[in-house]
Amino acid sequence: MLIKPLAADSLGTRSMCTLVDTGDLTIVIDPGAALGPWRYGLRPHPKEVKKLEEHKAEIVNLTSKADLIIVTHYHYDHIPRPYEGVSWLRGKTVMMKDPENNINFSQRSRARIFLEQLRKVDCKISVVDGGEVKIGNTLIKFSEAVQHGNSPKLGYVVEVCIRTGDECLVHTSDVEGLVDERQLKFIIQNKPDIIICDGPMTYMLGSRFTEEDLEKSINNLIKVVASCHPAFLVLDHHLLRDLSWKDRINELITYAESFGTRVCNAAEFSGLTYEPLEAMRKVLYESFPVDVGENVKTSEYDDV
Numbered sequence: 001m002l003i004k005p006l007a008a009d010s011l012g013t014r015s016m017c018t019l020v021d022t023g024d025l026t027i028v029i030d031p032g033a034a035l036g037p038w039r040y041g042l043r044p045h046p047k048e049v050k051k052l053e054e055h056k057a058e059i060v061n062l063t064s065k066a067d068l069i070i071v072t073h074y075h076y077d078h079i080p081r082p083y084e085g086v087s088w089l090r091g092k093t094v095m096m097k098d099p100e101n102n103i104n105f106s107q108r109s110r111a112r113i114f115l116e117q118l119r120k121v122d123c124k125i126s127v128v129d130g131g132e133v134k135i136g137n138t139l140i141k142f143s144e145a146v147q148h149g150n151s152p153k154l155g156y157v158v159e160v161c162i163r164t165g166d167e168c169l170v171h172t173s174d175v176e177g178l179v180d181e182r183q184l185k186f187i188i189q190n191k192p193d194i195i196i197c198d199g200p201m202t203y204m205l206g207s208r209f210t211e212e213d214l215e216k217s218i219n220n221l222i223k224v225v226a227s228c229h230p231a232f233l234v235l236d237h238h239l240l241r242d243l244s245w246k247d248r249i250n251e252l253i254t255y256a257e258s259f260g261t262r263v264c265n266a267a268e269f270s271g272l273t274y275e276p277l278e279a280m281r282k283v284l285y286e287s288f289p290v291d292v293g294e295n296v297k298t299s300e301y302d303d304v
Helices: 046-063 105-120 181-190 211-228 237-241 250-258 266-270 281-287 292-301
Strands: 002-005 018-021 026-029 068-071 093-096 124-127 132-135 138-142 160-164 167-171 194-198 232-236 262-264
Touching: 002 194, 002 266, 026 046, 046 281, 105 124, 160 181, 167 181, 181 211, 194 211, 194 237, 211 232, 211 250, 232 237, 232 266, 250 262
Parallel strands: 026 068, 068 093, 093 124, 167 194, 194 232, 232 262
Antiparallel strands: 002 018, 018 026, 132 138, 138 160, 160 167
16 A cells, blocks of 8 residues: 655645555545644745645546545645646545534535536535445454544534555545544544654644643554554644643653554654644744745735
């Protein structure tokens, strides 16, 4: 099984877009990327905008050649924005989280627009919550809808398990470090060799993410390692918006090493350059100043 992150926070944009080639088919999970609208009181730096353009071009190129598209939820760092169009998805099979149930108002509205666009380009659409499908030797399973992080306010996501032969991957989508037991259950049931997991939202500790949430996340991730013994636990997305991410989860890293599990981010996993640009935004502005006008132009890349 070939697993290739196409965009991720450790690679410079907000995303969990992942390509999986099982030999039977090529799958792209969550073909979207975005930038954080504000960080340290600053809009995205032009270097972030350039990286976003590169990632979106890569996503379009490889997704247009894929056999199957999976959409775990409807935030704009996981699906394309309406103005970007979806012509590159023409005729594709798209498996997606239920757009009408277990969903908040914002995501329901976005899902309806996205569905309308997909139908116009003759996509084959199916709702997958709690389901599974086998294509050749590839088995794909989907969790029931689970919370987007530590609260239902941001809606729900589906987790994805892809299995072929004796290889198994779980992609968690936006669970923010497995804060909830229902997020944890799907992983332990499937015992994956490789886990691509949204890490704890430590950059918002003290506001939207509490010390209790962090403790739950670390304890649940330790349970995953103890139960599944994965070769790789790839933590990215929300966690990589914190430059001190390794210090925050040092207990987990130490524990995982005792089981032979490597804890890493998507850049390290894929052998690509580590560029957590949002977390580095203040440094970028200090090192590569831009005028106010150039900064304001990046507002169209907000993902909220």
